[in-house]
Amino acid sequence: MVHRVTFIPGDGVGPELSEATRRVLEGTGVQFDWDVQEAGADVIDRYGTPLPEPVLESVRSNGVAIKGPLTTPIGTGFRSVNVALRKQLDLYACLRPCKWYKGVRSRYQDVDLVIVRENHEDLYAGIEFEQGSAAAKQVIEFLNGLQDRRIREDSGISIKPISVTGTRRIARFAFDYARAYGRKKVTAVSKANIMKHTDGLFYAVSREVAMEYPEIEYDEYLVDNMCMQLVQKPENFDVLLLPNLYGDILSDLAAGLVGGLGVAPGANLGDQVAVFEATHGSAPKYKGQNKVNPMAMMFSGMLMLRHLNEGGAADRLERALAAVIGEGRSVTYDMKPNRDDPTAVGTSQVADAVIAKLEAAA
Numbered sequence: 167m168v169h170r171v172t173f174i175p176g177d178g179v180g181p182e183l184s185e186a187t188r189r190v191l192e193g194t195g196v197q198f199d200w201d202v203q204e205a206g207a208d209v210i211d212r213y214g215t216p217l218p219e220p221v222l223e224s225v226r227s228n229g230v231a232i233k234g235p236l237t238t239p240i241g242t243g244f245r246s247v248n249v250a251l252r253k254q255l256d257l258y259a260c261l262r263p264c265k266w267y268k269g270v271r272s273r274y275q276d277v278d279l280v281i282v283r284e285n286h287e288d289l290y291a292g293i294e295f296e297q298g299s300a301a302a303k304q305v306i307e308f309l310n311g312l313q314d315r316r317i318r319e320d321s322g323i324s325i326k327p328i329s330v331t332g333t334r335r336i337a338r339f340a341f342d343y344a345r346a347y348g349r350k351k352v353t354a355v356s357k358a359n360i361m362k363h364t365d366g367l368f369y370a371v372s373r374e375v376a377m378e379y380p381e382i383e384y385d386e387y388l389v390d391n392m393c394m395q396l397v398q399k400p401e402n403f404d405v406l407l408l409p410n411l412y413g414d415i416l417s418d419l420a421a422g423l424v425g426g427l428g429v430a431p432g433a434n435l436g437d438q439v440a441v442f443e444a445t446h447g448s449a450p451k452y453k454g455q456n457k458v459n460p461m462a463m464m465f466s467g468m469l470m471l472r473h474l475n476e477g478g479a480a481d482r483l484e485r486a487l488a489a490v491i492g493e494g495r496s497v498t499y500d501m502k503p504n505r506d507d508p509t510a511v512g513t514s515q516v517a518d519a520v521i522a523k524l525e526a527a528a
């Protein structure tokens with residue numbers, strides 16, 4: 167079967183990483199019909215926006231995309247091009263598997279957990295009122311009229327909406343993922359003892375959803391405790407289910423447990439559409455240098471293969487990447503014990519090494 171997939175090279179280091187990733191994905195033997203779509207800083211002159219409509223149309227119609235990072239240029243009107251993409255395609259779930267591979271330099275070993283983060287709600291909904299503005303003044307007066315506690319007049323305000331609908335679908339996503347990938351436990355994380363009507367709701371709805379999946383264990387941790395548990399005993403956790411803000415913070419923490427940005431893959435998913443991308447950004451200062459690590463995007467490609475029901479190819483790619491990491495020879499500077507190591511290879515040489523492993527195993 168040939169998979170038609172939207173391919174967004176991105177900008178900054180994106181095109182180099184995307185090309186390396188395309189080569190290893192094709193090296194698995196799976197057939198792709200790439201629908202290449204340009205977005206990002208480099209297309210603004212042509213389209214007047216870093217996120218042209220044809221890109222969105224392509225992802226909607228193909229249902230699956232893999233993308234390189236996109237720079238958010240200052241002054242485009244977008245708070246973030248990537249957030250706009252997630253909103254416009256209703257990609258409500260952010261998936262961040264964090265797995266340690268032998269050879270990756272980290273303080274931890276045997277970590278294998280998955281972060282599921284809600285993408286649209288919470289303090290990141292973008293409902294903000296600038297300190298001193300007429301709107302902030304109105305909001306403060308209104309809220310002061312509703313309750314005894316006083317909000318200072320010189321406050322800025324950010325609103326934190328968490329809905330039953332939004333929580334139910336992200337919780338179902340986490341449990342469906344656990345079921346599909348043989349995971350044993352889902353842990354909801356929030357601060358429900360303090361924010362009873364938002365984080366409390368997140369727990370209550372997650373608990374209800376958990377009842378629909380009796381074979382999967384469910385538990386709850388407060389986010390402060392979870393931070394401590396993750397640095398002490400990350401091996402105790404399996405799937406973590408989080409609202410937007412805590413999910414953002416803990417996914418970086420968890421990426422740090424398993425080697426950092428160079429190897430942290432991700433995906434943003436909705437009911438109809440899935441977009442696979444590395445966690446890191448476009449690292450503009452390294453653009454065009456064939457220097458940075460393509461493995462995070464390659465691991466994102468592995469997640470895409472699983473999503474496309476190409477589990478065998480995904481396993482082969484994972485083994486090939488693990489072998490290259492384990493040998494420690496054909497890896498970029500960030501994976502060497504010393505960042506100035508002259509034996510570090512470039513982006514495209516990592517792809518060559520991974521493809522050689524795929525071919526050797528065939």
Ligand code: NAD
Pocket residue numbers: 234235236237238239246248427428443444445446447448449450451458459460462500
């Ligand atoms: P960044 O992730 O691009 O880079 C930060 C630093 O991390 C780099 O200078 C580099 O030292 C290191 N790094 C990043 N990727 C690496 C890799 N593959 N291999 C080795 N080292 C790597 O973060 P930033 O500088 O904050 O953001 C730059 C731009 O990227 C911004 O415009 C931002 O909006 C955008 N961004 C995009 C995405 C996305 O496309 N999903 C995500 C984050 C940031």
